[in-house]
Structure formats: C-alpha cells, structure tokens
Ligand code: FES
C-alpha cells in the first residue's frame with residue numbers, strides 16, 4: 001500500500017464510525033508531502049477557494065495580489081466592473097507583473113488607500129516591470145515595445161491567463177483547475193442562513209496577514225470547534241459562549257454549520273444595546289437580525305477551507321493559503337455593515353474591538369502552532385473526540401468522502417445534529 005493509501009485508510013478508520021467512537025486524524029495527514037500533494041490537487045486546486053471580498057476592491061482598477069498553491073494571482077476589478085482572477089505571470093518571460101514592493105515606487109499613498117496591506121492597490125493598467133509589456137485591467141495585452149520583427153506574433157494571443165472565478169454573497173472564489181462543479185450548488189441552506197447579514201454589502205474594515213507554522217487543516221479544525229473555549233478562550237469567548245452550549249447542525253454535503261449560543265446575560269446586554277443604539281456589546285448591533293442572529297455566533301466551513309462567522313455585531317472571514325504540509329498563510333478580516341462605519345464613534349469602537357478580536361485570535365494562533373509542534377512527536381497516537389468536536393469529525397468525513405471520490409451525505413445518510421446531545 002502506498003503512503004497515500006495508508007493515510008486514506010487511517011482517515012476512514014478515524015471518522016467512518018459514529019462521532020461517539022471517532023478519533024482524530026493520524027499525524028501524517030498534517031505532515032506528509034504525498035498527502036499534501038493529493039490535497040492540493042483534489043481538494044484545493046480542484047475546489048473553490050475564497051480570494052477576496054468585493055468591498056476590498058470597490059473601484060475599477062482596485063486589485064489584491066496573493067499566491068495560491070504556487071500561482072501568483074491578482075484579483076482585479078475591470079472597467080466593466082467585472083472581477084477577474086488572473087495570473088500575475090507575464091506571458092513574455094514569466095516575470096511577476098506585480099512583484100512585492102511594486103506598489104512602493106509606482107503608486108501614491110492615496111492610490112494604495114491608507115491602512116491597507118501592500119497586497120492591495122489600484123492601477124489604471126498593468127505594466128510588467130521587466131520589458132514594459134502593458135496589459136488592460138481585463139488582462140488583454142495592450143502594448144509591447146519592439147516586437148514588430150517577431151514573426152506571426154499576434155498581440156491578442158498574449159494576454160494574462162484568467163482563472164475560473166465566481167462571486168457568491170460578496171466573496172470571490174477561484175477554481176484553479178477549472179474542473180469543479182459550479183460554486184453555489186448545495187449551498188442554498190447556508191445562503192438563506194447568512195442572508196440577514198447581507199454579506200455582499202458588508203465592508204472589510206480590518207485585515208491582517210499571518211505567517212503560520214501549522215497546517216491549514218489545523219486552522220480549519222480550530223476555527224470550527226468550540227470545545228476549546230474551555231481552555232484556550234476560558235478568559236474570553238467562554239464567558240460569552242460557553243462550550244457546553246454549542247452545537248452543530250446535521251451534516252450537509254458542502255458545508256458545516258456550528259451554533260454558539262450566547263449566555264442569557266450577554267443576550268440581555270445585546271437587547272439593551274439595540275434599544276439604546278450604543279456599542280456596549282461590540283460593534284453596534286446589526287439592524288434587521290432576528291432572534292437567531294441576536295443570540296448566537298454562527299460558524300461556517302464551506303469545504304475545503306472557506307471560514308466565515310456571523311455575530312450580532314460583525315462578521316469575519318479567514319482567507320486560507322496553504323503553503324505546504326504544516327505551513328500556511330492566513331488573512332483575517334472583519335466585516336461590518338456600511339452604516340457602522342459611518343458612525344462618529346467608529347474609530348474608537350474599531351480600536352477597542354480590534355484589541356478584543358486580536359486577543360482571542362492570538363489565543364488561537366498559539367494553540368495551533370503548539371498543536372503542529374505536537375504532531376511532530378512520533379509517539380503521539382490519534383486522540384478521542386468530544387461530542388462538542390462534531391465539526392472536526394464532519395471535516396474528516398469530508399476528507400474521507402473525497403478520498404473515495406465522493407461527497408459527504410452522497411453515499412450514506414447525513415449525520416444527525418448534536419443539538420439533543422448537548423442540551
Ligand atoms: S517578462 Fe514581462 S515584459 Fe518581459
């Protein structure tokens with residue numbers, strides 16, 4: 001049996017049993033090059049990965065650069081308002097047309113928009129810094145000096161390569177291999193659940209990049225399970241959303257949905273805040289939310305790695321860029337309705353909330369890094385799961401299903417909700 005087959009086998013053993021008997025994955029799933037190669041092809045390049053939110057690139061010419069699975073990409077809004085995901089590799093001699101530091105010399109601060117990472121910018125056209133080939137915002141080659149003697153050279157055949165992309169609820173997703181089924185299929189339930197937040201109209205007000213010494217799956221598992229409120233977040237999130245009250249919906253084919261009910265005190269404080277229109281429970285309470293939105297955090301994972309949560313006051317999206325087994329880059333973002341950003345006290349609220357969110361995010365970064373270190377131990381054997389770790393188990397069932405070329409719930413009945421067990 002190949003190394004990959006052995007890992008598949010142990011993943012299936014870990015999760016093809018009821019949650020009450022399930023274990024974690026073997027350490028090789030987070031460390032093996034062979035397994036990582038399979039993930040890249042079958043899950044990541046072969047699936048849909050979120051690369052941007054529309055509010056990050058509101059104007060024609062606004063762009064974001066990122067590297068995804070070794071592909072240098074630019075996400076850019078064209079003059080036709082279409083958002084495209086294109087390769088940054090120059091079709092001439094493979095230069096990165098927007099190399100790190102590019103913005104420094106070429107764009108004024110105003111063009112870079114104050115406070116945004118260097119990976120965000122604005123351009124009227126894309127100019128390759130090597131031999132000055134120039135591309136329109138839609139990737140077409142507009143000009144290339146001194147090419148008149150190149151026989152049969154047709155300018156319209158040498159544009160930037162475009163990858164297949166789709167925008168769903170304000171998030172731009174890319175499918176690198178071009179073969180995935182359309183993005184929105186089987187996501188109607190999730191689209192309805194997040195609709196009250198009007199995700200396409202939210203604004204990214206905070207974004208931070210993190211170099212992470214842990215595997216992307218360690219992050220997905222950490223983001224989705226709330227059992228660790230008891231440990232890592234005992235002084236922060238546990239006080240507002242105690243682990244024992246959290247529960248996970250019945251298994252869905254494409255996504256996992258976790259519910260994190262607030263304490264009665266927190267729920268009452270939100271009611272108070274809503275009545276007064278103040279920001280005592282975070283950002284101002286989002287208008288138009290029903291009980292379900294005012295009383296919980298909702299956590300979502302759209303397989304393989306779209307991580308999103310909604311709260312009574314804000315939402316967050318984590319952009320995942322796997323770099324190799326045990327390594328990734330992360331962009332954490334925070335989204336609020338535009339009306340929140342227009343308040344006079346917004347800067348003060350933002351400062352306070354940034355600190356609060358960073359505090360619990362750092363708690364997560366610390367444990368994820370330490371878990372990856374732990375996975376280096378040859379003596380460690382897969383551990384047992386709590387019923388509160390149902391999202392971890394469901395994620396493993398996704399991996400197991402994909403290893404069989406199938407999808408969760410496609411070839412077996414969906415796992416039931418854990419609500420009854422936890423209440
Ligand atoms: S490599 Fe881009 S113009 Fe030559």
Ligand SMILES: [Fe+2]
Nearest residue numbers: 222228233364
């Ligand atoms: Fe956490």
